[in-house]
Amino acid sequence: MAAFPAVAQSEWTKVRSVRSTVWTLAATFLVTLIAGFLISLVTNLNYEDATKDLHTPFDATSTAFSGIILGELAIVVFGVLAVGNEYSSGMIRVSLAAVPQRAILMTAKIAVLTGIALAVSLVTVFITFFAGQAALGGHSTGLGEPNVLRAVFGAACYLTLLCLFSAGMTVVLRNQTLALGILMPFFFLLSPILSIVPWVENVARYFPDRAGSAAIQVYQPSDQPYGPWVGLLICALWTAAALVCGYLVLQKRDA
Template sequence: MTSSEAPATASGPAESSRASGSSGATARPAVRGNTMPAAIRAEWTKVRTLRSTLAVLAATFVVSVGLALLSGISVGNALEADNGRVRPDFHPVDSGFNIVWYTQLGLVAFGVLLITGEFGSGMIRISLAAVPRRARLYLAKAAVCVAVTLPLAAVTVVLSFLLDQAGLGEYGVPLDEPGVVRGMALGTVYLTLIALLAFGVATAVRSTAFALGAMYLFLFALSPLSQAVPGLKEAARYLPDKAGIQALKVGADADPALGPWGGILVVVGWTALALLAGWLAFRRREV
């Protein structure tokens, strides 16, 4: 074959395709597939087929409900023995939602791994080749984050509360106790928002270790320390974890100035900022 024959050979299938009218048929499915539902389905497939993310989600649920039951039994026994180990301002409703503080650990990890795993492995290039529009890919990942964490958070919060109250025995409260249903709803929303916040931070820094380290350091070191500093104590109430957890409180620890709905709005604001930072980094940086 001569070099002059190569173009004819290469163009032959295309010309025969146009002649038969099949080129339009092959182009249209590609256009239809490059839509938001298709991008979301692709991201959902990644989540349900990755063992690491499934392990994180399963461990989050099992550990949360297990700790809730153990906590309820422990506190119930302490109340029965009247040994002074329970705070005087103890409230059973607050006890039922304390597990949210630990559940967020797993959901933060999920939000981080949802994006940093692809940066670390280089798979993000393949994702962008399949979904060239970065805004669509970013929104699809955020949507899957919500679709996974929202139902998991709801089941975990409700079941953890019920198990905690069962462990408390006679000191537990029923579901119609004031603040219970609201706490279940806001606890679910808070956990979903904190996972999205972690997703935004992870997208901005593109590192699993750095994102997890920053989130955990903030939640379990910097945020508690800020409350111990007199000049920062007032401002600390507006940090995302403090505002979110306060939204679940009904006892003496409740913040009457902020209120439950105000607390959730604070978390919404922090989450929006994190997602914006993640998007700006994702849009501008090479991968």
């Protein structure tokens, strides 16, 4: 039986040795930071116009994280590539031959991805937060204000969960091109569009990205049926379902 630490080390080597996964992690950091800083700067320069129609207090934290929608797309791509590269290259057969205990293999993959995604997400959200607050000037907030630190950690957990959800779906589909072809339009187009369509917006609120993004908010909108922790839990349930389905597919299908 393969030892878990050795399998985890192998999975870590697979991830860091593929250039595309490294670039997607760098993109997660850069696009979240740059977009958040620029939007915060523009908001500060046009504060009266930007806040005149708000129904809740101005949320300096979520403003700094305005670019996270781009960062989430990058980390979704990372989750897909980190798993899908093995299927596209055929290396999954080698992995299963070396580690026939598929539960150990799957657990090691998820453990490594969780560690990487969480570490990158924490660095990203904290630097983005401080950069955004600097851009907001006199309209900024601090980590010591109520719910702000929770929102910052919530942003990191949100990005990590989306990465794991994408990885689980890639194991289910066993094809990185197909996974990207489904997940990218869903997160970038379908979910945002459905969230503003009157007949289906109540359903769209429970999609993983819509629910998880509630964790980033310091102030809960009056029309939102759940708070930040419940939203993060909904996102976590979607992620758990994707990972369980991925494991079942890995168990029942040949590579």
